[in-house]
Amino acid sequence: xxxxxxxxxxxxxxxxxxxxxxxxxxxxxxxxxxxxxxxxxxxxxxxxxxxxxxxxxxxxxxxxxxxxxxxxxxxxxxxxxxxxxxxxxxxxxxxxxxxxxxxxxxxxxxxxxxxxxxxxxxxxxxxxxxxxxxxxx
Numbered sequence: 001x002x003x004x005x006x007x008x009x010x011x012x013x014x015x016x017x018x019x020x021x022x023x024x025x026x027x028x029x030x031x032x033x034x035x036x037x038x039x040x041x042x043x044x045x046x047x048x049x050x051x052x053x054x055x056x057x058x059x060x061x062x063x064x065x066x067x068x069x070x071x072x073x074x075x076x077x078x079x080x081x082x083x084x085x086x087x088x089x090x091x092x093x094x095x096x097x098x099x100x101x102x103x104x105x106x107x108x109x110x111x112x113x114x115x116x117x118x119x120x121x122x123x124x125x126x127x128x129x130x131x132x133x134x135x136x137x
Contacts, residue, residue, distance in 0.1 A: 002038040002113075021053065025126040027060065028112070034119040040077075041112040043125045049133040052102045055080050055110070056094030061122035062087050068115040071095075071125070073104075077113040086121045103132065 008028050026043050035041060046052070057071065067086040072079035079102065080095040110127065 002040055003036065005033065005035055005039055005041045007033055008041055008043070021128060021130045023126065023128055025124055027122060027124045030063075030118040030121045030123070031061070034117070035114050036117050037114055039114045041114065042109045043071075043112055044110040044127060046073075046104050046108050046110060046129070047131070048105060048107045049131060050104050051130050051132050052080075052095075052100055052104070052110075053128040053130060054094060054100055055125075055127040056092065057081070057084065057126065058124045059086050059089055059091040059121060060124055061120065062089045062091070063116075063118055063121040066116060067118055067121060069118075069123075070113040070115065071110065072113065073108045073111055075108075077111065080110075083115065086118065086123055 024044055028041060028043065063086050065087065068083045069086055070078045070083065071081035080099055081093055084093045085091055112125065
C-alpha cells in the first residue's frame with residue numbers, strides 16, 4: 001500500500017488581486033527522507049483558480065541506480081510527467097505543451113509518485129503558475 005509523504009510538502013504562496021505569475025520550487029532530498037516504490041510525495045499545494053503554465057524537474061543528485069517517478073496530482077498521477085528518470089545528476093524534464101497550461105478550479109496538490117525505492121536522489125521540482133480568479137473588474 002502506498003504511503004503519502006507530506007513532510008516534504010511546500011505550500012504555495014500566491015497573491016490575490018489580478019493576474020500574477022509566480023515561480024515555485026521545492027528541492028526534495030530523498031537522502032534525508034527515504035521513500036519507497038508507490039509512495040506519493042506531495043510537492044506543492046495549488047490553490048483554487050490557479051493555472052500551471054509550466055512545470056518540470058531537475059535532478060541535482062542522481063539516485064545512481066534505476067529510479068523513475070511520475071509528476072501529477074490527485075486525479076492523474078502522470079498528468080505532467082511519466083516514468084521520468086532520477087538516475088543521473090543534471091537530468092531535466094518538463095511537461096509538454098499538450099498538458100500545460102492546466103487550470104485547477106479547486107485546490108489540489110502536485111504529487112510525485114515514486115516508481116522505485118529512492119534513498120539518494122535530490123530533485124528540484126519547479127512550476128510557473130498564475131492565479132486566475134475574478135478580480136471584480
